[in-house]
Amino acid sequence: MKKILYIDINKSCNNNCIGCAIDPNIHKNKYRDLGIIKKELRKGIEQGYKILHMVGGEPTLHPNLLKIIKSAKGLGYKTVITSNGRMFSYKNYTIKFRRLVSSFSITLFGSNEKTYESWTRTPGSFKQAVSGLKNLLDTNQNVCLNIPIWSGNINQLEEYIALIKKLKIKELGVLMLGPFGRLKSSYNKHNPSLISLHSLNRFLRVAKGVVDSIDVEDFPLCIFDQDVLEAEKIHFQDISSSVYTGDDGRIETLGLFAAHEKGYKINTLELNKKNYEKLKKDINSFKQKLDECKSCSMSGECKGIYNQYLDRREDVSRELFKLFKICNRVPTLVLNVTYKCNLNCKYCPTIKKRESMSFEIAKKNLDILLTQNASFYLCKFFGGEPLVEWDVIKKIIDYATLKQKNIKFSLTTNGVLLNKDIIEYLKSNDVELIVSIDGTSKWQELNRGKQARDVLNRIGDYFNYVTLNMVVAENNFRAFFENFQYLYQKGFRKFNFLPAFFTEWNDKSFDIVKKEMGKIIEYLKDKEVEIKNKEVWQENYLFTKGRCVDCDGGVFSDNRFLLRTDLKNEQTNKKLSCIFNRFIEAL
16 A cells, blocks of 8 residues: 555635535635645655645645645655646646646546536536646646546446547546535435446446556445456555555555544644544444345455445345345355246247156255355246246245245246236245246237237236346347337336347347347436346356256256257357347347
8 A cells, every 4th residue: 555645735626516525615715825735745754655645625726736746846755636627728737737746636527518517517617627638648647537436427437438548548546436525415316326336347347458557446346246356457445434554553545535524634644643543433434334245255355335325224235135146146046947838939948848846856955055154045946937836936935934044036937827826925025026028919929829918917016026038039129129118118117138049040130139229228218227137248148047956956057958959069159159249239
């Protein structure tokens, strides 16, 4: 950890940010005295500090900023300035800093004018900030672009990539908002959900191919996939709720805004005079870990979740389960309870035979699952058509309830055998029901047959518990949007979009699939919908991983054992890979 002397040089700012982390009333002409700052710089050198980080308000508004920087350079400091960048839109001003400042950290709350200025509430500030970035880079300054993630920009991350490429930025900071200053009272309004933050994985995968280094700060680590956590260019750290000290007992770095929120000055020299244990306790008090966090593989390195976010306790528990599931951190059991099926869908790739699983085999494997130390467990019922063996499924759920463990269940079905009693039982046991429905009665019947026409009527008001599997095939893809719109208007809000992997596809068809997906995206603007498999690369072609158990008790790492023999060859795998990649591209 680098030893950094933090000095707040002024309280003034030229923006009016909705989430200002310091003080709602800072926007006054408050500039610290040059003589006092110079004394602090000399004292910092005496205490072994070699890096000076100037913060504000907006440091560039201090009338003696250049004198401060020159004094620091003369003492041997490397200087870092955190700024909104607007003053650097004046090129003559920017040139004055050449070879004086080691690095500029420029914060950009939006990748376009509308988003950025909805945060800063200052007309013209976006153009000045981007112009400032460009001027700094044009004068060969070292620049780190800081992107604080909030509800306004979480869905615009691809625009940032375009901007980063255009400006040729090489250092990137991705920051989580903290509940400080103005944001304290509206934190959950402006801070994205944990599930939404998972989309950072895709952004970081792309960004690491564009920049040289990425610092990711203050996020709970459960939102990140393992390949992202292990990426060489990406560095994870928690600054906001931490205090780090050196061998001499003096502060190296800490969560400045957390300290300020507790009434401390943003000044390392002043903080060194405070009781260290009290300071540490105060700064650490903004985050906590839940019981669910204990079994997460990242628990030892993660500082937890901000307390304000945990006000939604029930929602957070559900979100953590979803995250652990997406990131493959939930012990999962997949029970193929039967090969029997009451339909003969045209695109179905599974073996057709009469075998089913006994309760004893299902119970044995559930017991094995529960030997793992975890906060959550997931048991999936798969087939064939699982509801053909409803009695076995019900007995397993009843048995699991006696174990008093946090076990989540999901059941994938064609829905034909659903009735009121089954639905009420699933609802009372919080079982996720995944129903395969392609769209209107016409399109539902096309690949599934007449028996499947009235499945929607069987679901009733179970909407909140249902995820719809929409299978997109070569004979229905042109109606992809039409069918989605129909199902949305029926009240459904959770979807999986699945290509018919094991059927013939014309390569040009995916261009139309992409256009249909574009229509869906446009339709969903300002609508609450969960596309559950949008991070589709997490799974294999049949979308189930874990301890997969066949009817006879055989155990596999995924459920490809269900495939017909003619589909288990290298040529098929190559074709599947091509379809898989094209469908991901369309999504």
